[in-house]
Amino acid sequence: RERPRVYYHIPLTGESRFALITDPEQPQTVLDIFIKHNARALHTKADYRYAIKLALFQQLLATRYREQSLLPGNAYLSASAGVSGLLGGLDAFSFEVVPKQGHMEQAVRQAWTLVAQVRKEGFTDEELQQARENYLSNMEASLKEANKTPSTAYVQALQSLFLQGAAQPSALWQRDFVRAHLNAITTRDIDSIAREYIRDTDRGILLLAPDSARAGLPGSAGIARWLHEVDNGPLPSYRYSGGDQKALLVAPPAGTKVMKADSIPELGITTLTLGNGVKVILKPTHYKNDEILFTGFAPGGLSLSRPGNYASAASAASVIGSMGLAGYDPVQLSRKLTGRIVNAGAFISENMQGVQGACNRANLLTALQLIYLQFTQPRKDTAIFRHIVTSTRESLVNKYASPANIYRDTLGYFLNGYQPRFRPFTADRVGELNLDSAYAFYRERFADAAAFTFVFTGNFDADSIRPLLETYLGGLPATHRHEAAADHHIRMPEGRITKTVTAGTENQANVEIVLSGPFEYTPVNNLLLYAAGEVLQLKLLRDIREKEAEVYAPAVKTVASKYPGQRFTFSVSFGCAPENVNHLVGIVEQELESLRRSGPSATDIGKVKQAYRQQMEEALPTNAFWLSYISTKEQHHEALTGIFNREKYLAAVTPAAVKEWIKVHLTGKNFITLELLPREK
Numbered sequence: 001r002e003r004p005r006v007y008y009h010i011p012l013t014g015e016s017r018f019a020l021i022t023d024p025e026q027p028q029t030v031l032d033i034f035i036k037h038n039a040r041a042l043h044t045k046a047d048y049r050y051a052i053k054l055a056l057f058q059q060l061l062a063t064r065y066r067e068q069s070l071l072p073g074n075a076y077l078s079a080s081a082g083v084s085g086l087l088g089g090l091d092a093f094s095f096e097v098v099p100k101q102g103h104m105e106q107a108v109r110q111a112w113t114l115v116a117q118v119r120k121e122g123f124t125d126e127e128l129q130q131a132r133e134n135y136l137s138n139m140e141a142s143l144k145e146a147n148k149t150p151s152t153a154y155v156q157a158l159q160s161l162f163l164q165g166a167a168q169p170s171a172l173w174q175r176d177f178v179r180a181h182l183n184a185i186t187t188r189d190i191d192s193i194a195r196e197y198i199r200d201t202d203r204g205i206l207l208l209a210p211d212s213a214r215a216g217l218p219g220s221a222g223i224a225r226w227l228h229e230v231d232n233g234p235l236p237s238y239r240y241s242g243g244d245q246k247a248l249l250v251a252p253p254a255g256t257k258v259m260k261a262d263s264i265p266e267l268g269i270t271t272l273t274l275g276n277g278v279k280v281i282l283k284p285t286h287y288k289n290d291e292i293l294f295t296g297f298a299p300g301g302l303s304l305s306r307p308g309n310y311a312s313a314a315s316a317a318s319v320i321g322s323m324g325l326a327g328y329d330p331v332q333l334s335r336k337l338t339g340r341i342v343n344a345g346a347f348i349s350e351n352m353q354g355v356q357g358a359c360n361r362a363n364l365l366t367a368l369q370l371i372y373l374q375f376t377q378p379r380k381d382t383a384i385f386r387h388i389v390t391s392t393r394e395s396l397v398n399k400y401a402s403p404a405n406i407y408r409d410t411l412g413y414f415l416n417g418y419q420p421r422f423r424p425f426t427a428d429r430v431g432e433l434n435l436d437s438a439y440a441f442y443r444e445r446f447a448d449a450a451a452f453t454f455v456f457t458g459n460f461d462a463d464s465i466r467p468l469l470e471t472y473l474g475g476l477p478a479t480h481r482h483e484a485a486a487d488h489h490i491r492m493p494e495g496r497i498t499k500t501v502t503a504g505t506e507n508q509a510n511v512e513i514v515l516s517g518p519f520e521y522t523p524v525n526n527l528l529l530y531a532a533g534e535v536l537q538l539k540l541l542r543d544i545r546e547k548e549a550e551v552y553a554p555a556v557k558t559v560a561s562k563y564p565g566q567r568f569t570f571s572v573s574f575g576c577a578p579e580n581v582n583h584l585v586g587i588v589e590q591e592l593e594s595l596r597r598s599g600p601s602a603t604d605i606g607k608v609k610q611a612y613r614q615q616m617e618e619a620l621p622t623n624a625f626w627l628s629y630i631s632t633k634e635q636h637h638e639a640l641t642g643i644f645n646r647e648k649y650l651a652a653v654t655p656a657a658v659k660e661w662i663k664v665h666l667t668g669k670n671f672i673t674l675e676l677l678p679r680e681k
Contacts, residue, residue: 010088012036016203018220022211025504027398027405028077028098029209031108031223035093036086036202042166048174049181052135056185057193058082059131060123064114064238067331072383075103077391079111083197092204093197100394104218108226116231117238119198122191126240132182133339139178141341141360144290146171200227210401241331248326248336248369253475258466264640269630270462272469276478277450280469281634283457283626290360292458293623294344294367295631296473297354298451302421303486303564305441310421311429312437317348319435320442323384325370326377330384337366344370346378346446351485351563352635353445354452361460368472375446375476378439385435396427403504407676410501411512414674419490449476451483455630457623487564492516498673502680509581510676513572513588515666521566523642523649527612528661529568531653533558534608535600536572539591544574544584552576562636570666578677585673592666599659609650616646 041047065080079097086092095115099107149171157168169177205224209217218226256275263270272280305313324330344357344367355374359367399405409424416422423429454473456465492514519525533556540554554574561567572588619625633640 008088010036010090012038012090012202014201016201016205016220016224018205018207018223020207020209020217020219022209022214022217024211025401025403025506026208026210027401028395029104029207029213029217031097031099031104032206032208033095033227034086034204034206035095035197035199036090036204037092037197039085039089039091044167045177048167048169048177049185052178052182053185053189053193054083056128056131056135057190059134060127060190061114061118063127063131063334064118066334068111068114070330070384070387072387074107074387074391075100075110076107077395079107079114081115100390101397102216104216105222105226108223109230112227112230113235115198117235119194119231120235121238122187122194124238124240125187128185128187128190130335130338132185136178136182137339137341139175141290143171143175144360145288148288200224200231210398248366249372252471253372255471256474257470258474266644267640269640272466274470274474276474276476277480278473278476278478279453280473281453281455281630282460282462282465283455283630284460284462285457285623285626286459287621287623288459290341290362290459291358291623292361292364292367292456292460293358293627294371294454294456295354295356295627296371296452296454297352297631297635298448298453298483299352299485300445300451300483301348301352301485302350303488304445304483307420309434309437309441311425311432312434313348313441314425315433316438316442316445317346317353319385319388319433319438320378320380321345322388323381324379325373326379329379329381340366342366342370344374346374346442348442348445364460364465365468368468372472372475375449378442378446380435380439382435389430389433392433393427393430396425396430399426400503403501403506403676403678404510406503407501407510407674410499411674414499415492415514415672416490417493419488421488422490447477448479448481448483449473450478450480452476453631453634455627455634457626457630485564489564491565491567492569492670493672494670496668496671498675500675500677502677504676504678506678507578508575508678509578510575511573511581511585512674513585514672514674515570515668515670516567516672517665517670518566519560519568519665521560521562521636523645524652525661526560527649527653528658529558529560529570529665530612531600531605531608531658532595532662532666533570534611535595535604535658536591538604538607539595540572540574540588543591544587568665581675581677589668589671592662592668595659596663596666599655599662602655605653605655605658609653612650 040050042051061081068074069078077098077100079095081093081095083091083093095112097107097111160166161168205220207217207223258272259275260273261270268283268285270282272282274280302310302313322330324333328336340359340363342357342359342363344355344359346355347353355371357367357370400409413422413424519529537554537556540556544554552575554572557569557571557573559569561569574584576584629643630640633642
């Protein structure tokens with residue numbers, strides 16, 4: 001018999017409430033304002049049209065805040081606003097600002113000005129048109145993948161229908177409805193959303209801050225006065241800076257032709273070598289109807305940075321990447337890409353540099369143009385850099401108020417042998433950042449495409465896209481330097497070591513146990529490492545969490561590395577009461593000793609194998625898997641056809657083989673225990 005459902009509803013009283021909470025471990029001051037409303041149902045066509053207007057409003061407001069965040073002179077580290085679900089039949093217009101130290105009032109006034117501006121003046125026709133284009137392109141993209149929608153999405157939709165009574169129209173109905181009604185939505189419609197949601201009743205104000213900031217914090221009346229004065233004072237008018245009609249690239253590069261083409265028919269893979277040395281691996285699929293994923297990489301990365309330049313080098317990709325491309329600043333570039341399903345960005349990791357992104361078929365040309373510009377026309381902006389430096393320094397001032405940050409930085413520095421390159425980045429190191437150095441390192445890393453390998457997976461025709469690849473990837477600069485990543489011989493400490501960090505007052509401990517060492521990097525060894533970790537995970541869940549009931553979510557993680565040296569890392573992490581740390585570390589050692597002595601059971605090995613097969617079964621029909629698989633194999637100089645041997649390799653994972661692997665590699669000789677314990681009160 002169906003159980004009667006109880007519906008909970010929080011009544012709106014019109015009252016405003018204020019709460020101030022300080023904590024010694026709170027790293028920053030955060031002001032949240034919630035303006036509560038009765039949530040609207042989604043039952044009728046009128047409801048759906050309202051939902052479209054609300055989505056456009058959200059997008060428009062988020063864009064305003066994103067633009068504001070790039071301007072110099074902001075008194076806040078971050079600010080945002082929008083409508084979201086709350087509870088008890090309510091939703092809320094939420095506003096949040098994280099002020100810079102000593103700039104609370106200025107930050108609140110500055111961030112709230114955007115809210116007041118929108119309520120008073122609304123949005124421009126140009127802004128709305130841009131939002132419409134983005135909304136429609138995303139809707140069209142969803143429709144194209146409708147027949148590839150995973151069953152979990154349908155379950156979630158039915159769950160929403162059952163629990164909230166929200167209508168669940170088909171993707172085709174939604175597309176047709178949006179096409180019929182989207183252009184009829186005007187700025188007046190969007191402005192009405194702003195006036196409805198932004199009001200000064202049913203307002204909750206929550207102020208979170210470090211204990212050390214309590215003396216200078218405002219009260220409810222002070223914050224209300226700031227908001228009132230902004231709302232009723234003079235407001236700057238918003239000026240829409242529209243994008244030009246120029247092409248992203250004025251003219252395409254000359255490019256180079258394919259010099260060599262190979263294929264692996266059994267994998268459906270084609271490999272092209274272009275005239276400038278660039279290697280391109282193509283894996284066309286039909287896993288998604290309109291998705292293309294890509295990455296490109298070459299050896300080198302941060303390992304080739306000079307010792308005194310590491311901070312600037314480590315920030316180069318993110319800093320330069322935030323400044324736009326060619327003649328376009330970030331806002332202009334975003335507007336240039338309005339309505340296009342495409343993204344591409346550069347990265348520089350410890351041992352390589354590269355680009356990665358995604359697009360649909362219609363925007364592959366744009367994606368390749370963005371890749372070309374990442375290499376040839378990165379943008380340097382001193383105003384944006386000053387803003388980044390100021391915001392970064394402010395965000396790090398109270399970094400170590402959080403015990404988790406102390407623990408994480410201590411672990412990272414210690415496990416990397418206190419190598420200067422891995423010294424924690426703190427507020428006093430921000431002065432090491434230099435725009436010219438970061439820009440120069442970025443240009444250096446992307447000056448030679450000859451060593452790059454690009455991988456594309458998704459729904460495309462390899463022959464049809466070849467001319468585009470020849471033009472844009474074949475047109476990348478090449479100097480044929482033949483670089484390799486440098487090995488700085490950074491290895492984990494050896495021996496039995498206990499490292500204890502005492503921070504914070506919460507009666508909880510975090511523990512990480514790390515075993516590491518050299519091993520032969522082979523497909524079978526990698527699977528044996530994986531199996532050893534999964535078996536221990538099963539035993540810890542059974543024997544510690546369920547029987548001892550002293551630990552929260554024990555997790556075992558294994559990592560196999562081939563470069564710069566063939567090594568493994570085997571770690572166990574868990575949270576527990578401080579008084580149980582030694583006992584639980586002892587149990588982990590006992591479990592490892594039991595595995596060394598008796599090995600895992602056939603039942604546990606069977607569970608591990610079955611889970612592995614299921615993971616592979618779910619991963620194989622995805623573009624993301626093939627992008628990762630091909631890239632990893634190329635970086636490790638391994639044959640792509642190895643995937644056909646996975647059952648052969650898995651057959652070598654037996655209880656006896658796992659026992660022997662553990663006996664040889666997890667001897668306990670290198671056994672590091674890292675503990676985060678509360679300070680004594």
